[in-house]
Amino acid sequence: MMHKVTFNEMVTVAEAKPWRFMLVGGVGAGKTTLIHALESKKTGHARKTQMIDYSGWGIDTPGEFVEMGYLRRVLVSTSFDAQLLVAVQDATRADSNFPPNYFLMFPQHTIGVLTKLDSPQANIEQATTLLRTAGVTGEMFLVSALTGLGIPELRDYLMNQNNVS
Numbered sequence: 001m002m003h004k005v006t007f008n009e010m011v012t013v014a015e016a017k018p019w020r021f022m023l024v025g026g027v028g029a030g031k032t033t034l035i036h037a038l039e040s041k042k043t044g045h046a047r048k049t050q051m052i053d054y055s056g057w058g059i060d061t062p063g064e065f066v067e068m069g070y071l072r073r074v075l076v077s078t079s080f081d082a083q084l085l086v087a088v089q090d091a092t093r094a095d096s097n098f099p100p101n102y103f104l105m106f107p108q109h110t111i112g113v114l115t116k117l118d119s120p121q122a123n124i125e126q127a128t129t130l131l132r133t134a135g136v137t138g139e140m141f142l143v144s145a146l147t148g149l150g151i152p153e154l155r156d157y158l159m160n161q162n163n164v165s
């Protein structure tokens with residue numbers, strides 16, 4: 001019987017990955033916590049990401065890299081290593097850190113993830129509009145890393161993109 005590759009096996013075979021995804025979003029949007037949830041790790045107290053983290057299957061980037069204009073170019077070169085971009089938006093925030101149509105300059109498919117759906121302040125419509133304005137043309141996933149809402153769907157999507165199941 002064929003062995004079904006799991007998400008965490010993709011994480012641990014970092015050097016031999018056939019493809020990778022890159023998470024992009026403002027400071028505190030929930031990127032690192034999301035990766036932990038996808039890896040089924042404890043999601044509490046993600047440490048602030050200081051540098052681009054290539055160690056896993058998903059490339060984790062610090063929010064400053066999209067918030068500060070002069071750092072944005074670093075994301076462009078980092079994106080060369082990724083086949084899929086994941087734009088992360090805190091659904092409780094009324095603003096985004098992405099310039100309009102930002103993601104249209106990347107040739108990769110870009111999906112959107114709205115985080116913190118467990119919060120009563122989460123506004124799905126507003127957050128979706130923010131990501132669409134930023135040029136996110138792909139699928140939208142609504143998640144909470146804390147309750148696990150939407151995490152299996154996103155994990156399955158990523159696994160299926162990879163064509164390894």
Ligand SMILES: Nc1nc2c(ncn2[C@@H]2O[C@H](COP(=O)(O)OP(=O)(O)OP(=O)(O)O)[C@@H](O)[C@H]2O)c(=O)[nH]1
Pocket residue numbers: 025026027028029030031032033034043044045046047048049050061062063064115116117118119143144145146147
């Ligand atoms: N309520 C709620 N809080 C969340 C969720 N995901 C993340 N958080 C909280 O949001 C804060 C920031 O999360 P991080 O994962 O560190 O955010 P980040 O995008 O990696 O931030 P940088 O590394 O600074 O770019 C933390 O206090 C998390 O606990 C969620 O789904 N729901």
Ligand SMILES: [Mg+2]
Pocket residue numbers: 031032033046047048049060061062063
């Ligand atoms: Mg982080």
